[in-house]
Every structure is written in structure tokens, then in C-alpha cells.
Amino acid sequence: MLIFEPTNQLKLLKQLNVRSFNTNSAYIEPNDVFVCKVGANLDGHNYAAHAIANGAIAVISNREMNLSVPTLVTESYEQSLDLIKSVLDHPYRLMKHIGVTGTNGKTTVAHCLNQIMNIHTNSAYIGTLGANIGGIERPLDNTTPDAVTLLTLFNDMKKANTSFNMMELSSHALIQKRADFISLQVGVITNIGYDHIDFHKTPEDYVQAKLNIIDRLADNAHLVVNLNDPHAAAAIDKARDRVNVITFGVENNQADLIATDIESTLTGTCFTLSLMGEAKKVELPMPFDFNVENALSIAATLVAFDWTIGRISSALGSIHPPEGRSQFVPLHNGAMGLVDFAHNADAIEKLLSEAKKHTRSKLLVVLGVTGDRIQQAGQIGAICHNYADIVIYTSDNPMGVDQKDLFNALTSGSDKQSYTEADRESAIRLAKQLSGKGDLILVCGKGNETYQYTTSGKTTKISYIGDAAALRLPQII
Structure with missing residues (x-):
């Protein structure tokens, strides 16, 4: 018919x-x-x-x-x-959209913003963790779904009387214009490193993909920029005269929002937040300095909606980090497990650098690289050996690439000894066997994911127990 x-x-x-x-x-x-x-x-x-x-x-x-x-x-x-x-009937016109892009931190920023806004109004989330609409979670295949899926999600938001949509915008999505039909009230650029080499052929192409978020901003909307990022000037220049720019920076007096006096532990981070001459102490329930930048991204977004510094500092102190992001798992042998989604060279180096500062004894790292990141594998391997005492390479969404080739690429970055174990659960078990009291086992790459992509694309996935669950398993003697 x-x-x-x-x-x-x-x-x-x-x-x-x-x-x-x-x-x-x-x-x-x-x-x-x-x-x-x-x-x-x-x-x-x-x-x-x-x-x-x-x-x-x-x-x-x-x-x-x-x-x-x-x-x-x-x-x-x-x-x-x-x-x-x-x-x-164009459901996306009924809510305010906040788009978050960046090499690292997108999920933490968007998830925590949704958490904060839901205390005061109806907010929704779309991103790496799936979709959360009206408190109901559903899985997604991609960080930013295709436009048809987005329209269906926005229609569900309309039914749930949603006022705000917190949305991660990946570089793929920005280039492929998946969300081009919406206008953002706030666009957030957490940072711009370099990732997805298979898709963005040059660093400049990748940077321009991220900067495309500025084209999605409504006139007189707000752009949030990390002033410590080397690409901040390019973002500000592109946004000039069309949108309002709010900058943030760690120990950067040129920024609108500034974090100083940072004190970090494995359980959280304290810092002083300054805005327009006012200062408030923030007790952030997330560890490591890079989460201070994530907190500043959140704070700057709330400034765009006229929140006061007192209200912002209180909100930052109440957030709960998303599962699989800087998630600690105490172990029976006195060691500590830490699960984090860090999966590209930039994120892994920042995480290992911070973790090393807080490790009382040995630092053990368990990670792999996805099949589409094999070109970064040597660099990632070198970073691991630079910080870790013990390195165990394992699988992480091989996506059709032979696991032996991924191991060879990872070990090419250093001539130091490492372990290889293709089964991820077994690799984590090995790390526990090699650890003792005071050690930190850092399990990177999958975060909260409970599957592995094995084919050349994302068409087939097999079940996996999950990193946190694998850490919690009783040790086999």
C-alpha cells in the first residue's frame, strides 16, 4: 500500500x-x-x-x-x-535543551546537571548512560542517538511534562547533524583533546567537530567554555557577538568561575568557588582534580539560569557521581578497586596521574582499547607503564579486531613487563590476586557497561558481568 x-x-x-x-x-x-x-x-x-x-x-x-x-x-x-x-507536533520545542560536548567529562556533567535540576523541576537526560525520562531509564546504542530516536524521546519527554533536557553531544553526532533540529539554551564544552582517530582523520577535524556545538545555540543563548583548555580562544571567537560566553578555570583569574585551594582525597574534593567577587567553599563528593573541572562546568551552566553562588555550592555538595565514573569498590584483602570510564589517552593519563598521588602502595591498572582506537594503543600503553606498578591488558569492545593485534599495539608503547588476559573478568581476578593491603586497582574503559561489542560495528554484543561486579566477586583460592 x-x-x-x-x-x-x-x-x-x-x-x-x-x-x-x-x-x-x-x-x-x-x-x-x-x-x-x-x-x-x-x-x-x-x-x-x-x-x-x-x-x-x-x-x-x-x-x-x-x-x-x-x-x-x-x-x-x-x-x-x-x-x-x-x-x-514538534515536541522538542516544549523544553529547554542543554548540550554537553568534550573529549572527557560529558557524562558526569550531563548526568549531575540532570540530577540537580530534577530536585527543582522535571529534567531528562540523554547520553552514554542511556536515557532517563521521568525517572525511567532506557538503554541507547549511541551517546547521541539518531534523529528519529531523538524525536521519539522528546515525545516521551513531552508526555512526562519535562522542562529541561540534559544531552551529551558526541563529535560523531555533531558532524552527522543528528540533533540539528533543536536549539540549545546552553552549550557546554568541557575540554577538547583528541579522540576517535578512525572517524576524524586529523586533530583539526576533531576540534572543528566539537566546535560545531556553537552552531546549535539559539541566539542570545549561553556557551560554557573551559578557559584552561587550549581551544578556548577558538570557541570564544566563534561564539562572539551571537551568544553569551561563561568561562571557568582552575586557578585561572581570567575566568568567570574560578576554583582555588583544591584539596583532594580518594573520597572527595574540597575547593573554593569564586564568582563575581563572591566565594564559597565546595565539598564535592567526587575525587580527583579533573572532577573539579566537571564541577565548574556544572556551576557555569547553573549561572546561565541565574543561580546564586550559594545555591550552586550547595547543589555541588549533594551530587552523586554516575555509576562507573570514579566508582570505588573496597576489596576483602584491604586493597581498593576503582572503576572509571576513562578510555582514551587524555582521560587515562589524567586519571592515572591523579590516582598515583593518592595510592599508598602499589597502583595496578587493568584496561584494554576498543578496536576503533588501536591507533592510540601504543600511547596508552606507554602512559600506563609511566604511572602503574603493574599493568594487565585485557579486552574492551574489540569490535572485530583480533585481540592479539590489540595486545601487540598496547605493549608496543613500552618495553616494561605486563600481563595480558583476554577475558576481562579473569584479568580483574588476576589484579586482585596480585594486590594487597593499601594497593589501588584501577579498572578503566568500560565504566558501567555490562557487555562487549565483538563485531566490526555495534550490531552484536555479548553479556559481561561488569567491572564493579567483577571486583566484588569472592576471590578463588
Whole structure:
């Protein structure tokens, strides 16, 4: 059944009892509409029959197809999006959007902002941890989903009377314009290092991808910038004369928000927060100096909504870090486990540098690299051996790359001795066996993830117990 006229398409979709729209046939449930999308590697039109078998009640395609359900043909994927926006009555216009990008810290900043705002109003979160709408969590395949998924999420936010959407924006998403149809009230750039070498071919391309968040800002919106970051000037220059810029910095008197007098322990960090001549003591329940920068990102965002420094310092003292980010797990042998999502060279070096300062005895590191980061593996290996007393390499989303090749790449960065154990749970068990009282076992890369991607892409994943759970397992003697 084919329906071509736009007015008829809109009328039909509004008459159907549509549960949601989806571009992945595997996720289709009864009363869903399947949206065909041509990607870099897959053509959604080839999966329409599969979607119907899973319960799709209609298909939106970009070419004529002989299917058993109503098939609405549009000229392009962009036109399909416009149709869905009209059906859902543009739900994204009903909430304020805060977008967070950066090489590191996106998840912590967006998650904690959502936590803070939910105390006072209805806030939602979209990012690496999935989506959280009305207190209900759901998994996502990507940090920033495709536009069709986003529209469905925004429609769910509308139903939940959501006022604020805290959203991580990955460099992939910014380049692929997944969220181009929304206007941000606040854009946050936590920092810009260098990552995703497989996708962004040069450091400059990666930087420009991150700076694209500025194009998503509404006129007279706010841009939050880390003044200690080497790319801060480029961000400020791009934003000049169109949006308001709020800067933050550690020990940086040129910034609008400044953190000084930093005292860090394994249980948290104290610092003085200064804003426009006022100063307040902050007791942040997150360890390490890099979390002070994350706290400043959060504080600057709250300043954009006219929060006072007293209210901000109180909020920072009450936040709970997301699972798998600087998460401590006490061990029976007197050692301490620490699970963190750090997975690129920048984040790993910052984490190991901070952890080394607070380790009373040996520092043990368990990590791997994902298949798409094999080019960074040698650098990551060198960083590990520079700080750690014992290094154990293991698997971390090999994504079709032979694990032996990943191990060879990791060990190429140093001639120091290391252990290799492909099974991640066994690698963590080995670290526990090699540790003793006062030692710190740092398990990097997966954070709260309880799966491993094994194929060349993110199409197949196998279950994994999770790093924190593996640390908590009783030791086999």
C-alpha cells in the first residue's frame, strides 16, 4: 500500500495508534513505524520486512516498496524527519535543551546537571548512560542517538511534562547533524583533546567537530567554555557577538568561575568557588582534580539560569557521581578497586596521574582499547607503564579486531613487563590476586557497561558481568 501525498501521509500516521518511530528493525515492537535510513554501511530499506515481522504497522521509505503495511514514500530521510516532526507536533520545542560536548567529562556533567535540576523541576537526560525520562531509564546504542530516536524521546519527554533536557553531544553526532533540529539554551564544552582517530582523520577535524556545538545555540543563548583548555580562544571567537560566553578555570583569574585551594582525597574534593567577587567553599563528593573541572562546568551552566553562588555550592555538595565514573569498590584483602570510564589517552593519563598521588602502595591498572582506537594503543600503553606498578591488558569492545593485534599495539608503547588476559573478568581476578593491603586497582574503559561489542560495528554484543561486579566477586583460592 503506497501513500504519496504529504497531507495523506500525515493524516494516516495521526490515525494510526503509533507507539514510536524507529530506524532499527531489531528494536521494532507492535504498533511501531519503521523508518528506512541509508547509512554508511547499511540500507534500512533492506530491513523493512524484518521490521514488519516484528510488528511494524507502517513503513516510511525513500523509494517505492511492495510491502504488506502502509508504505509512506518521501523524497529523502530529511523529509521523513519533517513528517515525523509534524506527526508528533514538534515536541522538542516544549523544553529547554542543554548540550554537553568534550573529549572527557560529558557524562558526569550531563548526568549531575540532570540530577540537580530534577530536585527543582522535571529534567531528562540523554547520553552514554542511556536515557532517563521521568525517572525511567532506557538503554541507547549511541551517546547521541539518531534523529528519529531523538524525536521519539522528546515525545516521551513531552508526555512526562519535562522542562529541561540534559544531552551529551558526541563529535560523531555533531558532524552527522543528528540533533540539528533543536536549539540549545546552553552549550557546554568541557575540554577538547583528541579522540576517535578512525572517524576524524586529523586533530583539526576533531576540534572543528566539537566546535560545531556553537552552531546549535539559539541566539542570545549561553556557551560554557573551559578557559584552561587550549581551544578556548577558538570557541570564544566563534561564539562572539551571537551568544553569551561563561568561562571557568582552575586557578585561572581570567575566568568567570574560578576554583582555588583544591584539596583532594580518594573520597572527595574540597575547593573554593569564586564568582563575581563572591566565594564559597565546595565539598564535592567526587575525587580527583579533573572532577573539579566537571564541577565548574556544572556551576557555569547553573549561572546561565541565574543561580546564586550559594545555591550552586550547595547543589555541588549533594551530587552523586554516575555509576562507573570514579566508582570505588573496597576489596576483602584491604586493597581498593576503582572503576572509571576513562578510555582514551587524555582521560587515562589524567586519571592515572591523579590516582598515583593518592595510592599508598602499589597502583595496578587493568584496561584494554576498543578496536576503533588501536591507533592510540601504543600511547596508552606507554602512559600506563609511566604511572602503574603493574599493568594487565585485557579486552574492551574489540569490535572485530583480533585481540592479539590489540595486545601487540598496547605493549608496543613500552618495553616494561605486563600481563595480558583476554577475558576481562579473569584479568580483574588476576589484579586482585596480585594486590594487597593499601594497593589501588584501577579498572578503566568500560565504566558501567555490562557487555562487549565483538563485531566490526555495534550490531552484536555479548553479556559481561561488569567491572564493579567483577571486583566484588569472592576471590578463588
